[in-house]
């Protein structure tokens with residue numbers, strides 16, 4: 001292939017001169033050297049330089065760094081293994097060791113009589129073995145084959161030498177035996193005379209035990225096994241290579257073929273938690289994502305259950321580094337360590353709380369404060385369980401005001417009824433009206449909080465312009481955490497009348513809520529642009545994605561490009577219930593299994609404790625104490641915004657600023673339009689009718705011309721006419 005040199009266009013005056021100066025440069029790269037070897041000179045994009053000596057090098061020498069030359073950048077391995085440095089793991093290991101010892105002791109104590117019977121039965125056999133062995137030793141039986149061999153060969157000299165050696169040896173051993181026998185006899189009589197009876201019995205029992213033990217056949221030991229160790233095959237580099245080769249990835253196959261680069265193991269394969277961890281440098285061009293896509297084949301290649309095999313990208317290293325963690329047990333079947341909140345504990349939402357366990361069985365914490373959450377999955381994977389768990393955590397902070405919406409209508413969030421401030425079940429009109437009314441109040445609360453925080457920041461009380469634990473604790477400020485949980489949120493966003501308003505308010509809550517102590521958590525089984533509007537999916541800070549079907553849904557929940565980066569919730573199996581990728585604020589994606597067994601009755605118990613905490617703190621409000629929420633009248637009444645605008649904007653006014661329309665609407669119906677405080681409110685309200693506002697030229701009260709956001713009357717008349725036509729058509 002021959003490319004033309006890229007030459008900057010010279011000035012007309014200097015054209016000729018520039019042409020003369022233009023030269024093609026050969027970058028001293030390996031590729032060019034190869035080409036030269038084949039005799040085909042190549043021309044590549046070059047850069048004009050004054051002096052050939054200054055030609056840029058493609059392969060630059062390693063950059064020298066400032067500072068001490070002795071200082072190296074390195075990754076230090078932890079001094080203590082994880083189980084010894086992590087309090088929880090240490091506690092768990094110690095608990096296991098004590099349990100193991102206790103079980104073994106109890107097991108053998110119970111079987112002591114059986115063991116004694118077995119020992120007595122085997123004493124004769126043991127005695128015979130002992131005597132036989134002793135006689136063989138005294139008579140130097142082990143040398144017999146060699147002596148007979150010498151006799152067979154008629155090697156008289158050798159035979160005589162061996163026989164002499166044997167006689168000496170036997171003589172020595174007989175003397176030793178006689179000496180030891182006399183000493184034993186003396187010890188016996190001395191012991192009988194001097195040792196307490198108990199010790200004598202113990203010695204006899206010990207001797208009988210030893211002889212009985214000796215009499216036991218090798219395949220039938222006296223003691224039964226207290227613990228049957230579940231054998232987990234060790235993960236070896238060979239096994240990893242075989243499994244990787246079986247994936248059908250050409251890059252790997254070429255690398256593994258004779259003369260290929262192979263795969264690299266930068267660290268020894270080692271134990272990590274309850275499993276093995278292999279760090280693998282994949283062949284050039286192969287990414288961890290390629291492996292993760294074939295997780296099932298990989299599990300087959302390793303001869304392990306799918307739930308044990310967890311390939312991951314190592315984002316701290318290069319793009320070809322794979323971390324392969326192979327658990328001893330299937331993640332979905334492994335016993336989860338106890339969830340500390342199960343029995344009810346007062347929690348502080350400003351602190352991280354245990355949300356789930358990773359593949360290694362370690363708890364993964366999540367801080368709910370200053371975040372907003374999106375949960376997505378195909379049906380029946382554990383999305384509602386995850387949302388309910390988060391709401392239960394919130395319920396255990398008695399300051400938190402809960403708003404719970406179960407739009408599927410099956411009562412999954414009902415355990416929270418006893419603590420929640422607002423509760424909605426199902427998608428009937430009445431429920432939707434209650435919900436939109438509640439959300440409007442929350443939007444007003446958001447605005448109140450924003451203004452309050454601004455004022456507090458000016459006084460130096462909110463240094464980061466957000467709610468602090470101290471501010472949340474002051475009842476007078478009303479800055480306590482507000483937690484909104486919505487299951488099947490797509491029902492709101494797809495609602496024909498209120499969908500856009502739900503979307504606008506939720507987007508606002510997702511964006512501004514976290515700093516102001518309002519946490520919104522949305523779960524959906526259909527993560528697409530309609531169910532999880534982009535304004536929301538792009539701004540949530542905590543994402544939990546259980547199994548999904550494709551890349552789009554994956555990235556919708558976990559964030560743009562996550563699929564490309566190898567974070568693929570598509571690789572979960574159908575049986576991986578409650579297992580998903582968690583992407584927290586500023587943290588890498590990790591695989592987490594939510595609390596297992598937190599079903600309805602278990603949730604009821606946690607909620608009951610949360611109610612007690614609230615009773616003590618005096619924070620039970622709304623639904624929890626049987627209050628019926630006031631529904632905003634404007635919701636149930638027919639929306640007459642367009643007609644009202646036409647009533648206040650005369651036919652002669654083609655375009656009017658929003659602020660003026662709002663003032664006139666307020667005069668017309670203060671009870672309906674009292675919530676319109678700024679121009680954007682009217683823009684949002686008109687957007688729900690499919691009408692856009694735009695820049696409008698007008699004159700201020702003091703006669704100056706200005707351009708501000710406003711309406712075009714013709715747009716309103718057109719929409720009203722269209723609607724009337726639709727209504728009459730039925």
Ligand SMILES: Nc1ncnc2c1ncn2[C@@H]1O[C@H](COP(=O)(O)OP(=O)(O)OP(=O)(O)O)[C@@H](O)[C@H]1O
Pocket residue numbers: 377378379380381382383384385386408525577578579593594595596597
């Ligand atoms: N951490 C977990 N460990 C084991 N099983 C779990 C876990 N979480 C949920 N499950 C199981 O997954 C099943 C489905 O859970 P859930 O009802 O939350 O699913 P969903 O995704 O909300 O379903 P749908 O879309 O139908 O509402 C339940 O039967 C539950 O027992």
